[in-house]
Amino acid sequence: MATNLPKTMRGQFLDAFKKPYTLRCVSLPNPTSQHEILIKVDAASYCHTDFVLAEGQMPGFPRSFPHIGCHEFAGTIVSHFESPSSTASTFKIGDKVGVPGRAFHACGACFECQGSKDPVSRDEPGYSVYCAHAENNGLSRDGGFAEYAVVDAQQLAPIPASMTAVEAAPLMCAGITIYAALKRCQLQPGQRVGIMGCGGGLGHLGLQYAVKMGLRVIGIDAADGPLKLAKSLNTGARIVDARTENAADIIQQVGVEDGKKDRGEMGLDAVIILPENQSAFDYGMALLKTHGTCVVVSFPEKGFHVSAHDIVFRDISIIGSLVGSNKMLREMLNFSAEHNIRAIARSFPLSKLNELVEEYHKGEGGKLVVDMALDTS
Template sequence: MAVNLPKTMRGQFLQAYKKPYDLLSVPIPKPLQPNDLLIRVDAASYCHTDFVLAEGQMPGFPREFPHAGSHEFAGTIVSYSESPSSKASAFRVGDRVGVPGRAFHACETCFECRGSKDPVSRDDEGYSVYCANAENNGLSRDGGFQEYAVVDARQLAPIPEALTAVEVAPLMCAGITIYAALKRCQLESGDRVGIMGCGGGLGHLGLQYAVKMGLKVLGVDAADAPLELAKSLNTGATVVDARSEKAADVVQSLGAEDGKKDLGEMGLDAVIILPESQQAFDYAMTLLKTHGKCVVVSFPEKGFHISARDVVFRDISIIGSLVGSNKMLREMLNFSAEHHIRAVTRSFPLSELNELVEEYHKGGGGKLVIDMSIDR
């Protein structure tokens, strides 16, 4: 099936650090490599990393200006390269797909591509989301804040029929990131997990995933709007305001609920760190049981201070988590469709991306999404 395409498209582009996006008309990119597919972007979500990049806090990114951000988007396939690979040919024109940032044009030959041993990020041999030589949509190369984009067939996930593009876009980074972080906790049904920043873009999805995984969930936040959003989900998770409830008191409460008297076995089996705050990190470490796991997702510019006493005397494991594999991406989408897990979103037209960014800085929680259908 052929799709007639215009010669140019609109896109929102950064032309310098610390500047607003500019709405420009540019040529539509072409799929040139065997794994390339051209998609019409239907929705593109805004992530905290988009802000970090725009502020110049990610050295080396973007590779050049002007630059279209968004590494979490969804769209519809409109064309292939002249010699499509078997991976590309597995998709059809008209298929709806979700597109994460990682990994565009993985090299197929590095250590990761030849077969990582990590169960969360491992894909079929020849492709890895951790490929050090790959490009990243929305970071090193243009992403979803444009009407069309070239993507790598190996990074895509088919969209389940139950999900819309606006629902899928936030799952391509926020969704897979928190889903993978929960998997890295290596918990069993009935175990306790804490989510720091539970009312944010990742956090409110994490509450939903964790509950549906059969875990006992504690959400923690320290701002009115995110706390209100987290509570409004009615997941059954316990939501705590860190401003008014001390971590030590929460541990005692959980211990009483579990019938535990030994301080070492009171609290959480694992906690996921989403905020960039040292206070949030310290609060989370206090919540953990002895032998607990601390999964770090955020990456503040100055890092976190880690107590050696927690690591040595309490045997706390500190683990980093970025994203999951393409296999896990597909698993996450199907899990989301099956359990009706959705991000709380607000939609904006492409022409109002700068207004979206202004709303992001108000800290209302949830996810902000460009819906291309609004002014297409």
């Protein structure tokens, strides 16, 4: 147990939907049950889901106001609940950890926790990020837009020594989500993948991961800022402006490169859909070869229209991808450290979270992160 902890902390609170955050002091939270750990938040990354939540577009969340958002953050362990059977004891005071929002207090007993049939993202029996009974930091309970947060030891991942908290925080949702989506494509090195929305928070990380996985990558976006950011990475991926290049032309070019003449053989093996608009979904589906896979990550309020013709006559598989397991989270962090994969991010102090949100709405791509070291007053 750490000593000399403060009795209060500052946090940015949502007091109602469609309102700015309010900075104020509250009592310091404490670990009170099995697996709970108190961390000093070092960095907290802003996600599109934070915006969706604040707008009231996630039914049932938050459970109540006031609410502290952020489900992708990183920090330093300062205390934990003492219990011989708690996984909290596997972490020491001072350890640097990354915190995804899912899954706080997984039940340990449901179908998912006892070992679901998911072949791609599965933890050992006893814990699952897909547990329907678990809570989520930043959604159903308080998250990382505060100086301290109570988290579940089972959801944590050690941060590699070569990585800072500001670098790790965006990987706790954006990183693990796009990494898991690429894994769900189940591709082999040399196969082709397309990333719709390649210049956004997830997309620009996906470009880096996919190239380092040995895939042949086409990134597609339709806005100047994200396209500029995607091109600046110099990953070797082909970057396409969907406003000026159509899917049919890309398919023909890919077919020539691959020496294919039959339309069914021409195109991409998989695409990942990150934007929430129908045009991006349609563009991605059009890029696929017969028997291709479409991995849907975004969840627009009104859903997507799906062509039965694509599913029946082209045998296109459409699957969803939410997050990865804790095991995959650790794999992703080590992969990121090994290949020097980082988010392109801009940092703000906690006190200027509302300014960060204003920047988010400009749609310039990359990630925006609260760096607690920038605001120590």
